[in-house]
Amino acid sequence: MLSSYQVLDLTDEKGFLCGKTLADLGTDVIKVEKPGGDTGRNIGPFYKDIPHPEKSLFWFYTNLNKRGITLNLEAKEGREILKKLLTKADIVIESFEPGYMDSLGLGYSELERINPGIIMTSITPFGQEGPYSHFKATDIVGVSMGGMVRIYGECGESPCRISLPQFYFLGSLHAAAGTMMALYYRELTGEGQWVDVSCQEAVAQSLMDVSSWWDLNKVNIKGTGAWVVSPRPKPLGDLHVRRVWECKDGYVVFVFAGGAAPGMVASSKALVELANENGMALEIKDYDWSQWDATSVTQEEADRLMKPIADFLKTRTKAELFGEALKRSILLAPIQHVGELVPSPQLKHRGFWVDVCHPELEDTITYPGYPIKVSSFTYHPQRRAPLIGEHNEEIYIGELGLSKEDLTLLRAQGVI
């Protein structure tokens, strides 16, 4: 959709996903790496488990669809070349520590002077200014400070993070959304601007209702393992309702509820009927799920209803239960690992998976595609992630007009 726009991606692993998303939307993204390659190339997992800067699967995935050049921004000549690239670019993305771009003479005010329409997107853990703006954050530190670790984990035990990194992905995706809005504004006015992204804020607004529970009722939501806990004032006290249920070969999520939310009354009724057909859960056969009210039901009553359901679910496999759930509109789904997600007939049907050719590995790798189907466009990656300096000649000579001799000289100087 956006093939006429060019993006310079100066980020490290904190910001890769922003450029990838813009590239997936059709922009021409040039990944600018330091000579020798970006540190993100050292992040695992690796192709066939061989740690090598050209074999990082993390790099492959987060730099898909980008072209790649090397450039030393700490060298004066390097900065001059970047400024030349800037005159033709629409967007610059960076994820350096706040103040670093300024220290190189590449802060927003300088970029704006060179190209008034330029949009500069800065992705940092906590934002450009403020008391924590120079704090360091890995994934676990970032998601903790954004509030997402506190809401996971078992009741009364240590809070827990999702085992796969999310902090910078979430910040980078919000950065892509903000960058696109700034681009739209530029189309209307010709004016570029600076987009200052805080990954912490991206996490803080992804907690569903955690802030509101504190704001309104001074309740802190904490991890409750397999259970959903509805905070309630005394004397009734908190309501614990099971959400993760054991079955024959693993676990399923089943939304045990009734009351006002659409589908829930029918779903709970349908599951009990299924159990009844198999001679189980007969003691709750006639329960009226529309009467369920999480603000007034007692824990004893909830336990009485959950026990026969738990007993029944243990007698069936994930596949059997999900099959019935689809037929009977039961709010139940299997807890799957990535190896079970990849063969999903639904994702296959949508054409979610895309094959990307890696000629130097003599291999084709299946990647996750784009989660939105756009009418009259078919998503397919234009190219795999770039090798180190793969497009140096194409861009420096072919598009910027440097000579072969210039390139050799700059290479010898460690600029490229």
Added chain:
Amino acid sequence: MKIADFSWVIVGPTIVRELAEHGATVIHVESHRHPDTGRVIGPFKDNKPSIDSSAWYAIRNANKYGISLDLNKPKGQDIAKRLILWADIVCESMTPGAMAKWGLDYESCKEIKPDIIYFSTCQFGQHGPLAHYAGYGQLGAAYGGFSYVLGQPGKAPAQLYNNYPDFIAPPYMVATLVAALLYRRKTGKGIYLDESQVEAGATFLGPAILDYVVNGRVAEPLGNHDPYMVPHGIYPCLGHDRWLAISVSNEEEWQAFLTAIGNPDWSKAPRFSTIISRKENEDELDSLVAHWTLNYMPEQAMQLLQDAGMPAGIVATGEDLFNNPQLKYRKHYVFLNHTFIGRHAYHAPAFRFSKTPYRLWKAAPCLGEDNFYVYREILGFSEDEISDLMAEGVITTTADISVLRPYR
């Protein structure tokens, strides 16, 4: 930019809110027969459920005009079509097929407005064997691979309190929607966008998916450990149920960490001398680190380690987020006066523009709160016509009592 918003619950309303914060005019359509599910989910003002007292609903619907309209009535559908003629963007997040039943799907809208931009977002997308399965985010998080990688190794997985993929889907749609607007500016053509929330989640598991595809490895839950860093975890601190996140990425940070915690004797033992031996003795190392963190409030230990150049951060609760000096500096929480709830907190976006700041100016509407403004000023109905529509129940005015019974 004008948006006719037929979406509900989390994903659709969140997408639209982002645009409303940056200048779009939004009309959010509900009815008393079919209110937004968010309205029956707490927290409620004073813990008392009512159709207008949910902050769960409110925080996703700021800056929007709220109207009540019964789409099951033919007259309601006609009015919806007037809204579509007014709009640049139409959106919905129903189970696939629901909008078609009312004659409000993309194909129908395109007939009355050929350059309309229309988006649908749901668990599995509009087509395919699971498309018609009405799902909640909890189910998508389980099916899509997230629940599996949350928890301690060898133990039952935990549920994702926040239906996490529901918060990955919105920024994808915002970015794509703006791309569609730019495309329409250039070509005059409308676009239909069809999002799968499960697929949006899967993109955040990308490296693990490639690890499976290429190396056949299934990512397992690791508790708070990490394959590449040690120590790496959540450690108990002084105070009741208070915690600190610490991660050490390399030898240099390990040395900085030891200096910061006063070079304890145990650190000189050979079993902690290399990253490999530290990984082998990780559980013991964790308890030694915890022995140190227990002497400090998490804020103190965080500052001490950050001063030494180490990544470390408190495990923030809702209360901590409101007190967080950085979020305060960024004015993350914005307080607006809600007609029923009163003054309460809304989230600012994750990004700040240097020239066109976002604006939060209107608390979420009570159900039908903006009926008169929208029907009269925007759609051009007379007061008599509005009274008639109310009398006929096309513009709904009374809530069904069962909607006050929350499911959780």
